[in-house]
Amino acid sequence: MIKQLLTAGALLLSAFAAQAEGLQDLEKFLRDVDAGKASFTQVVTSPKRASDTVARSKTSSGTFEFLRPNRFRFVYAKPFEQTIVADGQTLWLYDVDLNQVTSRSQKDALGSTPAALIAAGADLKGLSDAFELKSAPAKEGLEWVEARPKDRDGQLQMVRVGFRQGQLSVLDIEDSLGQRSVLTFNGWQANAALKASDFKFQPPPGAAVIRP
Numbered sequence: 184m185i186k187q188l189l190t191a192g193a194l195l196l197s198a199f200a201a202q203a204e205g206l207q208d209l210e211k212f213l214r215d216v217d218a219g220k221a222s223f224t225q226v227v228t229s230p231k232r233a234s235d236t237v238a239r240s241k242t243s244s245g246t247f248e249f250l251r252p253n254r255f256r257f258v259y260a261k262p263f264e265q266t267i268v269a270d271g272q273t274l275w276l277y278d279v280d281l282n283q284v285t286s287r288s289q290k291d292a293l294g295s296t297p298a299a300l301i302a303a304g305a306d307l308k309g310l311s312d313a314f315e316l317k318s319a320p321a322k323e324g325l326e327w328v329e330a331r332p333k334d335r336d337g338q339l340q341m342v343r344v345g346f347r348q349g350q351l352s353v354l355d356i357e358d359s360l361g362q363r364s365v366l367t368f369n370g371w372q373a374n375a376a377l378k379a380s381d382f383k384f385q386p387p388p389g390a391a392v393i394r395p
Contacts, residue, residue: 205318220248230361
């Protein structure tokens with residue numbers, strides 16, 4: 184009986200340790216990586232409608248870079264060109280096809296967003312102000328963290344952050360409308376030589392600028 188209890192206790196301790204690894208990876212990423220760049224592929228899947236035989240999805244790809252605090256850039260290259268830049272004060276969205284730029288206050292736009300998990304927080308305590316964080320079971324060779332925004336009024340439902348050997352690998356995002364967006368990162372350059380001026384954005388000549 185004692186041997187069985189010891190075995191059960193060891194299994195429980197192993198399970199708890201495995202559960203904690205996701206948060207440990209996130210904490211290490213926040214602590215040790217101040218800047219980075221990578222390529223990404225994004226698959227967005229919409230809720231299945233009654234007329235659909237399969238769920239609708241679309242795939243895009245591009246590059247991503249960030250610099251703490253609060254600076255990042257997504258450049259979508261395929262299938263449509265689009266750039267999203269946060270310069271620390273303003274969030275810019277440039278649609279090449281429409282030749283249109285939308286700018287918003289970054290403070291108002293990024294509080295509880297997936298980008299905040301990567302670029303804003305310097306530690307778990309800072310992120311915990313906006314998110315409920317917990318480790319999730321390892322799956323597909325990744326350690327996972329689940330992040331739910333404390334502000335329930337926004338569209339974001341949950342973000343799952345996947346780490347492979349301590350390196351950010353996947354952002355799995357679900358919104359309140361049932362849409363799922365999965366970003367898979369490749370070719371990470373941790374602590375890349377980036378500076379604040381790299382995230383300055385100037386609307387192209389002739390582009391319409393919208394400030395909601």
